[in-house]
Amino acid sequence: MSAPLPAQPPTRTPVPTPDPAPATTRSRGLALGVIATGLLMTVLDGSIVTVAMPAIQNDLGFSPASLSWVVNAYLIAFGGLLLLAGRLGDLIGRRRMFLTGTAVFTASSILAGAAGSPALLITARFLQGAGSAMASAVGLGILVTLFTESRERTRAIAVFSFTGAAGASIGQVLGGVLTDAVGWHWIFLINLPIGVATLLVAVRVLPADRGPGLRAGADVIGAALVTSGVMLGIYSVVEVGTYGWLSAHTLGLGALALALLAAFVVRQATARTPLLPLRVLRSRSVSGANLVQMLMVAALFSFQILVALYLQRVLGHGAAATGLAMLPAAAVIGAVSLGASARLSARFGERNVLLLGLALLIALLGLLTRLPAHGHYATDLLPLMFLAAGFGLALPALTALGMSGAGEEDAGLVSGLFNTTQQIGMATGVAVLSTLAASRTDTLLSEGSSRAEALTGGYHLAFAVGGGLLTAAFVVALTVLGRTRHGAPTRSGRPEHGTAHRTGAADATDVTDATAAHPVSR
Template sequence: MRTPAPAPVPAPAPTRAPRSPWLALGVLATSLLMTVLDGSIVTVAMPAMQADLGFTPAGLSWIVNAYLIAFGSLLLLAGRLGDLIGRKRMFLLGTALFTAASLLAGIAASPTVLIAARFLQGVGSAMSSAVGLGILVTLFTEPRERARAIAVFSFTGAAGASLGQVLGGLLTDALAWNWIFFINLPIGVAALLLALPALPADRGLGLRAGADVLGAVLVTAGLMLGIYAVVTIEEYGAGSAHTLGLGALSLALLAGFLVRQAKAAHPLMPLRILRSRSVAGANLVQMLMVAALFSFQILVALYLQKVLGYGAAETGLAMLPAAVVIGVVSLGVSARLIARFGERTVLLAGIVLLVGVLGWLTRLPVRADYVTDLLPVMLLAAGFGLALPALTSLAMSGTEESDAGLASGLFNTTQQIGMALGIAVLSTLAAARTESLTAAGRPTAEALTSGYHLAFAVGTALVLAALAVAFTTLRRPAAAEESESPAAEKVLLPAA
């Protein structure tokens, strides 16, 4: 069968500049902060939700899983639709849905309603988050300003996760778990009101430029099944028919999606986006790095509570130095280092520090002293403040303006896949090791610590793999790579 010639991609509709790009950045960062806070704030409040609403132990995990499945599976589709119907419109719709779903979650009186609200939150979050970076890179075209803007955006995501743990503990202890959702209401309304004048008006390419319904069904179903299979590994087992069957079906659907995109006249995801080594390499590095850093963000919090006996608020405060140092490095250092040494060098330096973080955690004792055993780990988290802005710049620097939303959605999708893999693989390994030692008669604290050690060791290996991929794949700046392509084929965004 003859492959139809690809239809020419229409030029994007003119974009009216906002009154202030920095005000627009503030709106995007506020929306990101709201969704990131929501992701981390929930983990601290889950015991209170279980006691109040009567969740079963198995059902409790769906407070997180429902959000993660919806969010991770819809990011790619939402990013491309943002390019087609307008990124501002997609952002507004997503923020409005997320805010309304937060209200529903806050007033939920049963597990079913809360899980449904969390799924809707994931849908809204995917719609707004998928286009955030796409809007940002079209607002900031001067390299130094773009580096500063990406540093602010990256800091919001990285530090927001730690801040969520602190806020979640305080709100749950002082008020009730409902307030971790109610707090989104004023933030969401403010973001919507400011977004209307602050974000640039854009009409998008139009649905005829990429309305591939079959492709949308294949990629959404494939990602949803894949993420579902991963997050239920702990319940069913990695080698179970459930996990292997759904995993195989997911891979088949995603393979069908790629075949469809190669042949479709109007592909949902033009495969040209993966020809850029900076885009493909940065997304693979991110997936490995995020999977590994799950062991830092979540397992360290569990170690503090289950082994050292910290409360919810104490755990959040113990993690706060990491958020502070990430913020200082992201906002005050990373942009200047990137401007002087380049994204690749800064990324490699950041990943080396993260190897130190997880390597240090493999030696945590059962009775740790916070100052000598844990505070150094929090300070080495500066590596995340270096790595993430550089990685974000690399992932977005090799894309066309018409594909900026798609590239943003792809970058967020690999982040969520990495998170799902980290949750499934590392928590399963830690739990299996702990159960084995407990059955052998070892004390609970010692068995838990040994399980965490195994997860930290695997996390260290994943970060080392990310370092190897970054070193071998991202060998040249994106601008040098893309300059080899004929000018008639690509009209690139200015390199970051």
């Protein structure tokens, strides 16, 4: 909804004044570029490392068991601190939190690039995850308060979503090229010029905001409960490959994580200044979109990672060639995200666009279950890349729905929550689908199948389960998010095209009034 124009002081004679919109539009465009660049750094850092893992292991002497902590240390810090960072951004200022997080990420990237031992690299990766959480948690919050007009917000979210979706593919290519050309250290050191440039521009273009201060909501006990619970939960999931699902390690730590999170919910219901006001979750757009995201992100691991593994382990592609092979998907995602997505959302509503995107992704994973063990990229895989358009439709629409219940005072918190569920979905998808694929591969090998056939059979199972998760996400989006109506009246009585209109008495436009009724019927 557009913000009301400020009252103008009275003048004796009307004097024409120049329209300030171009400068404002340019400033907001630069701010969007800064936030997208910050996101790109963190996404690149997540995918660029996977390609360089063998070189890192050989150079620093990692054991096979400890090598996974190059990724896990980042994931645990990132996922565990997002919610806390988002709330702190609301309290002390989202601009300050973004700048601090970008500075921490850039400095820890230098430390990672200079690391000469496994312990130092793992420490640097943990700090990188913390910096990423601080910057990423408030990025969407800044966007939704900066772009108040519906169409502009939809386009801005499309750019944000495309950056995240395409960054993984770019990271695989860049990681292979840098590792082969100048060494693995530069996959971290390349963040230095990008981070410095981002900080210099962000200081000038990000809007200054002043939160109410830590006394308005510094729930220390709640912060400790949710941070330790999420970190412990992600840790127990990412270590499933080592200990197994039914081990005392996994079940014990998983139960403890659930207990901590349950205590956090109880704390939020009784605390005077809760870290996560439960009224936020009463918005169907917020709770429904976060649930859809966890299911969708868990399923999409099977496309982003297992397709790359199929290219390398079955078809014999190298690291750089695999990244290049995935670029058509990134190009399709970009074309749809930045082009058709915003127009379709404005025409039909975000919920309907999300459903269309999920349907395309279900078809994609269904067709991937038919990949042959002795296939060819050009005929068996390349045509399927066009179905990746579902990413370009679903991600911006889902992000818009997830942030649509965010009021000014809670935008950072809702942004942090949305990013947190993304990381939980990613960690769960990695653990579940990779374990299922490996188990199926072992079974097929024991039955006498060739290595290529066994690997492909394992990937087929993971694709099928991923398709099931996407089907569940489709059902949730269809039933929980509710109907949207193009041009439905907002609270001000003006139509707001392209806005996802929440439905029901417990699903308000603003989380500050989450119990108000909405004119659109359920």
